[in-house]
Amino acid sequence: MSWREDAILGQVTIGAGTTIKKVVAYTPTLAPASVAAATVAEETFTVTGLTTDDIVVVNQPAISNATGVAGARVSAANTLAIRFVNPTAGALVPTSGVFTVLAFRK
Numbered sequence: 001m002s003w004r005e006d007a008i009l010g011q012v013t014i015g016a017g018t019t020i021k022k023v024v025a026y027t028p029t030l031a032p033a034s035v036a037a038a039t040v041a042e043e044t045f046t047v048t049g050l051t052t053d054d055i056v057v058v059n060q061p062a063i064s065n066a067t068g069v070a071g072a073r074v075s076a077a078n079t080l081a082i083r084f085v086n087p088t089a090g091a092l093v094p095t096s097g098v099f100t101v102l103a104f105r106k
Contacts, residue, residue, distance in 0.1 A: 061097030
């Protein structure tokens with residue numbers, strides 16, 4: 001396997017895919033709000049450094065009830081939008097704490 005020059009300069013492209021220019025791990029402390037029964041609700045949080053060119057992956061600190069992360073995106077500069085799912089018959093609050101956010105800059 002040979003390395004392309006752009007990989008040495010800090011960019012990686014695998015095959016014909018999108019070039020990734022930067023990967024950053026953030027660890028914000030987040031306190032989600034209550035999610036209504038049988039709902040997917042998007043909540044936004046400030047995470048300084050995120051840009052709309054970032055693709056994000058989010059992991060919760062723990063799972064203490066039936067809520068989960070259904071997806072995430074950067075909705076604006078420094079703004080993380082997380083979709084929480086609550087499949088139960090009653091309102092639940094997703095676990096608060098230190099989340100792990102991996103941002104892949106394209």
